[in-house]
Structures are given as C-alpha cells and as structure tokens.
Amino acid sequence: xxxxxxxxxxxxxxxxxxxxxxxxxxxxxxxxxxxxxxxxxxxxxxxxxxxxxxxxxxxxxxxxxxxxxxxxxxxxxxxxxxxxxxxxxxxxxxxxxxxxxxxxxxxxxxxxxxxxxxxxxxxxxxxxxxxxxxxxxxxxxxxxxxxxxxxxxxxxxxxxxxxxxxxxxx
Amino acid sequence: xxxxxxxxxxxxxxxxxxxxxxxxxxxxxxxxxxxxxxxxxxxxxxxxxxxxxxxxxxxxxxxxxxxxxxxxxxxxxxxxxxxxxxxxxxxxxxxxxxxxxxxxxxxxxxxxxxxxxxxxxxxxxxxxxxxxxxxxxxxxxxxxxxxxxxxxxxxxxxxxxxxxxxxxxxxxxxxxxxxxxxxxxxxxxxxxxxxxxxxxxxxxxxxxxxxxxxxxxxxxxxxxxxxxxxxxxxxxxxxxxxxxxxxxxxxxxxxxxxxxxxxxxxxxxxxxxxxxxxxxxxxxxxxxxxxxxxxxxxxxxxxxxxxxxxxxxxxxxxxxxxxxxxxxxxxxxxxxxxxx
Numbered sequence: 001x002x003x004x005x006x007x008x009x010x011x012x013x014x015x016x017x018x019x020x021x022x023x024x025x026x027x028x029x030x031x032x033x034x035x036x037x038x039x040x041x042x043x044x045x046x047x048x049x050x051x052x053x054x055x056x057x058x059x060x061x062x063x064x065x066x067x068x069x070x071x072x073x074x075x076x077x078x079x080x081x082x083x084x085x086x087x088x089x090x091x092x093x094x095x096x097x098x099x100x101x102x103x104x105x106x107x108x109x110x111x112x113x114x115x116x117x118x119x120x121x122x123x124x125x126x127x128x129x130x131x132x133x134x135x136x137x138x139x140x141x142x143x144x145x146x147x148x149x150x151x152x153x154x155x156x157x158x159x160x161x162x163x164x165x166x167x168x169x170x
Numbered sequence: 171x172x173x174x175x176x177x178x179x180x181x182x183x184x185x186x187x188x189x190x191x192x193x194x195x196x197x198x199x200x201x202x203x204x205x206x207x208x209x210x211x212x213x214x215x216x217x218x219x220x221x222x223x224x225x226x227x228x229x230x231x232x233x234x235x236x237x238x239x240x241x242x243x244x245x246x247x248x249x250x251x252x253x254x255x256x257x258x259x260x261x262x263x264x265x266x267x268x269x270x271x272x273x274x275x276x277x278x279x280x281x282x283x284x285x286x287x288x289x290x291x292x293x294x295x296x297x298x299x300x301x302x303x304x305x306x307x308x309x310x311x312x313x314x315x316x317x318x319x320x321x322x323x324x325x326x327x328x329x330x331x332x333x334x335x336x337x338x339x340x341x342x343x344x345x346x347x348x349x350x351x352x353x354x355x356x357x358x359x360x361x362x363x364x365x366x367x368x369x370x371x372x373x374x375x376x377x378x379x380x381x382x383x384x385x386x387x388x389x390x391x392x393x394x395x396x397x398x399x400x401x402x403x404x405x406x407x408x409x410x411x412x413x414x415x416x417x418x419x420x421x422x423x424x425x426x427x428x429x430x431x432x433x434x435x436x437x438x439x440x441x442x443x444x445x446x447x448x449x450x451x452x453x454x455x456x457x458x459x460x461x462x463x464x465x466x467x468x469x470x471x472x473x474x475x476x477x478x479x480x481x482x483x484x485x486x487x488x489x490x491x492x493x494x495x496x497x498x499x500x501x502x503x504x505x506x507x508x509x510x
Contacts, residue, residue: 026370029469029472029473032472032473033468033469033472035472036206036468036471036472037206037468039205039206039207039208040202040205040206042208043208044205044208044209044210045208045209046208046209046210048210048213
C-alpha cells in the first residue's frame, strides 16, 4: 500500500529506544536547570504600571480633551458634529448662548454649557476629532481613561474634559 | 546553671531562626519563581515586597477557620500541629558552628550532640509523615485521603534509599554523631567528593521526603485539588505550608552537614580560634544552607511533576539498587585501604 502524500511537510516520528544517557535523565535535568537559571538574569517583561508607563505611540488615541484657543477661550461651539459622527453615541451636549462679559471664556457666541462623553461607550475611534470644524476636540496620546469603581465616574463632563487654562497659555 | 540558660537561649535562637528562615523562604520561593519566569514577583508590601510574608501570615490568621462537619475534630486539629512539631524538632542535632568559649568553658553551637544524631534525624523525619497522614485521614475527604496515602507510601519508599545511601557514608565516618561527621570533613575533605553517588541518591530522596517538586505528589494540585491539606484553612493550612519550608531548611542543613563539610571551609579551618572564626564558620554554614534552599526552589521551577508509577519505579528499582551498589563499592574501597 502506498502512502498518499498530501504535503511535503510530513515528518516521520523517530521511535528509537532511549540511549543510556537519555535514560539516566540527569543531563536533561542539568540542561533544563541551565535554561531556567539563565532566565534569572534576563530582563523582566513586567511593567509596574502606575509607577512605570509603557511609551505610547504618537498616533495613540486616548482620553479626549476640549482645547482652548491661544487667548484661553474654549473653542467648542456646540455644533454637535462630533456627536453626530460618533458611532458609539457616547457624546451628548447642551448648547447655550454666550452672555456679555464672557468673551474671554468662549470664543464664539454659542458654546456648550454641558458636554459629556461616556467613556464606557466611547470606542476611541477618533471620528469626533475628524468631524470637528473648530479644532476643539482631540484625543490625547499620553492619557487613558483610568479605571473606577462606579459607572457614573466614567461620564466625563466639562470639568474633566476642558483643557486647563494654564496648559493653554503655555 | 548558666550552661542551662545559655542552652535555652541558643535553642530559642535556633527555633526563631528556623521560623524566620521558613517565613522568608516563602518570599524567596515566590521571588525566585517569578525571576525564573521573567516576572517581578511580590513587590507591593514594603520595599521589594519584603513585608509580604508578614502580610501572608496576617491574612492566614484572619481567615475563617473551617472544620468540615464529618471531620474527626481532634485529629483534624492535631495534624498540622504534629507536622509542625516534628519539623521543628529536627534542628536539635545540627551543628551550626564550632565550639565557642563562654566563661572559659566550651559551648557547642548545637542543641545537643547525641551520638546517634543521624538516627535521630531519620526517626523524627519519619514521624513527620504522621502529621500529613493524620490530617489527610481526619478531613474525611477522598482527595485528602489520597494525598495522605501518597505521602505515606512515598516517604516509606524513599526513606529506604535515603538510609542506604547514608550507610555508605557512616561506613566511612564510623560515627553517627553529626558533630564528628562535620569535623572529619575539615578542609577539602568534603564527603561529596568521596560519596558522589551517595550524595545524588540522598539529594533525590531529600526532595521526596520534603514533598517538594518534582515529587510533590501528596499535594498534587492537578489531580488532588490540594492533596492532604484540601480541607484545611486559616492558620492550620499555614502550619502545613510553613512546616514544609522548615523541613526544606532542615534538609538543606542536613545536606550541608553530611556532604558539604557543614561549617568547615578551606582556609577558615586553619584560622586562629576567636569571634571572627566562629562568625565566618556560622556564615559559611548558612551560606551552604541557603544555597540548598535556592537549589530546592530552582529544581521546583524547572522540572515537571513525576507520575506516581514513575516515582515508585525510581525509588524501588533504581535508587535502592544504586544505594546497595554504593555500599558495596565503599566497603570494597575501605577494605582495600586497610590492606586486607
């Protein structure tokens, strides 16, 4: 009976009886122990996360930020294009009219009085960033949404999203 | 009178030291396991995780103490205690250093130098298996019982080969006192060079006697849940795990004493007696002990567990005949040296 070869990768198993050196098992033990001891001096793969952080890619899409302009006024005009672009429907906002005397706070007459992103819904695709006509929303490449115990903690309001004033000036 | 006080202090120190070393062996085990697997190991409790054993101990103390309804209450409580006591008793005959002079009288750094020290160790070690057996039996659990039975048969099988491998050594030293055996190995006259086969057999048996991998069948997690300590919780489990590390410490000490010259080291033996010599000798002894503890762990994280039939095969059909051959060779050499 001839064996039909389907591939040329077939390897015939060798079933030779063990030699004496193989039978006494000690050389094999020593070999294994030399391998394990070499690992004692190898670089550890672990990154101790909170103290040590993995370097992020330039194009990493992390936590969102609502940018201010060069004078420190919020760029967002609550047009709602980001919410429309969002495939996960994570963004919601309420628009308001800018009052007299608030020119330093908001760049245009309309602004978002409430701006919320649900980080549990967000898939960090970055479509909001692409949709924004005012260059107001960006995904940072060095921050991630941290873990929390409560679901409520993952709904990020303006308090956590808007760029701090000092950071914008710098 | 002062001699008794000194002895009591010395024994307490050895007692505390055994517990302390066992405590930090658990830390070392986890750290070494981690390092051999390219991990970091415990590093949260204290600097480098050095308080980890303390945290583990506290955790074990505060865990719920559970006794199964159908367990034999008294035996269930006795098992861990018995195991712990026998583990701690063995250190009594191990010489940790040369004699020191206190008030003009020599004071031995050994709890007692009985002339049947080796037999004493073997006796206490064989008693140790009762702790496992009682605990496993009293749990009234099939996994525990299987683990206990395995422990008993394994210890009996390997004690034979262990005893036979020691006979060749005793034939050379013609003494059962550990102190004598150590003092005969001063300089480079370590027994391991004269009895390499005996050492190998003893080493393998030591692994089996302490229930360490690759012979940890009594607590084989993959087959028996937790083996003999499946039903134990809280500090009773802690005692079992802890006593295992004490056993490992004692085994390392016995290995160092019998085969690696104990507290002797070339160079130190020829020094002037004094504080420095004593300190160095004790340091050397503990260096050797720590090396063997490391060796135990190194082997554990390298070799897979033996199958039960392989274990019995190795014990009865390989180690015992080898030990007998070793005795015959030793006897022949001794006779040849005596000039027949």
